[in-house]
Amino acid sequence: MNRWRVVAAQECRDLWRGGRGPLLLFGFSVLLSAVTWLTATNLALNFLEQREAVNLVVQVAVAVGVLVALAVSADGISGERERGTLESLLLAPVSRRAILAGKSVAALSLWFAAFAVSIPYVWVLGRGVSLVGSALLLGLVVGTLLAVGLVGVGLLISALSNSNKVSLAICFLLLLALFAPTQLPRMPQGWLGELLRRVNPVSSGTHYLTSVLVNGHDWTRDLSYLAAPLITVVLAGVLLVVTGPRIVRLTGGVSGA
Incomplete structure (x- = not known):
């Protein structure tokens, strides 16, 4: 039986x-409304070109959507421990891998809901140019890759952390470290800058978005920039499958058994 589906449905x-999901989604929509209004104002004042405006909103939607999904996954195991509900979950007739799979699906549902909320904002800014469809499809692909990878990382951190505060703090610091380089006015030039851009799944993903949406590159021209997000998905998935039975336990850390 696919018991992970039972866990996913409950989660x-x-x-x-x-109430956590609707509250996070409401905060996401308020932030996206403010960003869209500011972007539309700059667009009207000719401070931004329309392609740049659409790209900005798509990148914000991806960044914040992945953030809320990561926050849910960071609470997945360590939060259950602190609330005293993990023991009953471990006693249920489901494998620990199924528990991790179900929690992953629940966290990713928040990302897909956040992306759905972002659709009208992208449409408003992209009216008049044949860019909306491409922007939404690219945002969905890149954002889903980042969300799947980082949700997996978040669950690993949550399972290994001794407290929920530690898990949330580590995940937010990780996300900050990944997203901060994308906000720098200029990356280092030469091979070092290119290496930093390519090894960071977030900066490589947003660079791919910019290359297609702003620079007008063909979709296939810069596909190599999606290597880092794909590698993150694979590594996080393998680690969850291999270590899942050992790390989903009533105390943080890895079991010696």
Whole structure:
């Protein structure tokens, strides 16, 4: 039986009916509204070109959407420990890998909901140019790669952390370290700058978006920039599958058994 589906259904009910999901989504929509209004104002004043405006909103939607998904995954195991509900979950007739899979699906549901909320904002800014469809499809592909990879990383950190505060702090610091380089006015030039851009899954993903949406490159021209997000997905997935039975436990850390 696909018991991970049972876990996923329960986790999604807890996330959305419990109020955390709608609250995070409301905060996301408020932030995206403010960014879209500021972007539209700069567009009207000719401070931004329309392609740049669409690219900016797509990147913000991806960044914040991945952030809220990571926050849910960071709470996945360590939060259950602190609330005293992990023991009953471990006693349920489901494997620990199924528990991790179900929690991953619940966290990713928040990313897809956030992306759905961003669609009208991208449409408003992209009216008049044949860019909306491409921007949304690219944002969905790149954002989903980043969300899947970072949700996996978040669950690993959550399972290994001794407290929920530690798990959340580490995940937010990690996300800050990954997104900060994308906000720098200029990356270092030469091979060092290119290496830093390519090894960081977030900067490589956003660079790919900019190359297609702003620079007008063909979709296939810069596909190599999606290597880092793909590698993150694969590594996080393998680690969860291999270590899942050992790290999903009532205390943080890896079991010696």
